[in-house]
Amino acid sequence: MVVVRRATEADAEAWLALGHLLDRETSFMLLEPGERVSSVDVVRLMLGCALDDAFYVVAEDDGRLVGLLGAERGEYRRERHKADLFVGVLQAYAGQGLGRRLLEAAEGWARDAGLHRLELTVMAHNARAIALYEKMGFVAEGLARHSLCVDGKWVDEVDMGKLL
Numbered sequence: 001m002v003v004v005r006r007a008t009e010a011d012a013e014a015w016l017a018l019g020h021l022l023d024r025e026t027s028f029m030l031l032e033p034g035e036r037v038s039s040v041d042v043v044r045l046m047l048g049c050a051l052d053d054a055f056y057v058v059a060e061d062d063g064r065l066v067g068l069l070g071a072e073r074g075e076y077r078r079e080r081h082k083a084d085l086f087v088g089v090l091q092a093y094a095g096q097g098l099g100r101r102l103l104e105a106a107e108g109w110a111r112d113a114g115l116h117r118l119e120l121t122v123m124a125h126n127a128r129a130i131a132l133y134e135k136m137g138f139v140a141e142g143l144a145r146h147s148l149c150v151d152g153k154w155v156d157e158v159d160m161g162k163l164l
């Protein structure tokens, strides 16, 4: 059974390994394979940050991390009411509701922390992710044309947001 739980500093090594795996497995996330330079120490610091500043969640199957989500709150007072999200689930576990469970956990944290808005960007051709975000109540707010260059091709990004 896959458990969705808050990540802790003890997950740093596995979090980083999952990040490397996702970079190789999907081109829907930001980094290219080999581009992730964070050290375990940096990830440990990130996962250990105050719950008031960010929320990191993992999906774990029998001790192995298979999905992750980060929700990072704005740093300055005028943006403290919102958090920026990123999410990734291993292909072998896609379509089993883990993305939804990770997002629900993030939304629960955001509501408890009194946040007013969640936001994210998603590649315009990432139909599965957009379908999930729309089901979770996110609304497309804009299109950033040629926002990324993926495998030599221009890719548009959709800005999505949800007011809580």
Ligand SMILES: CC(C)(COP(=O)(O)OP(=O)(O)OC[C@H]1O[C@@H](n2cnc3c(N)ncnc32)[C@H](O)[C@@H]1OP(=O)(O)O)[C@@H](O)C(=O)NCCC(=O)NCCS
Binding pocket: 026, 028, 029, 087, 088, 089, 090, 093, 094, 095, 096, 097, 098, 099, 100, 101, 121, 122, 123, 126, 127, 128, 129, 131, 132, 135
């Ligand atoms: C996008 C991602 C996070 C979704 O997580 P997931 O665990 O597969 O998602 P879920 O199973 O919770 O939900 C997916 C929903 O999309 C729908 N869906 C699945 N495949 C789809 C497709 N090819 N096209 C459109 N919708 C699709 C399903 O209907 C499902 O909704 P349902 O639960 O109501 O049936 C995950 O697949 C992933 O990490 N992909 C690679 C990296 C990525 O794209 N990250 C997001 C970058 S913004």
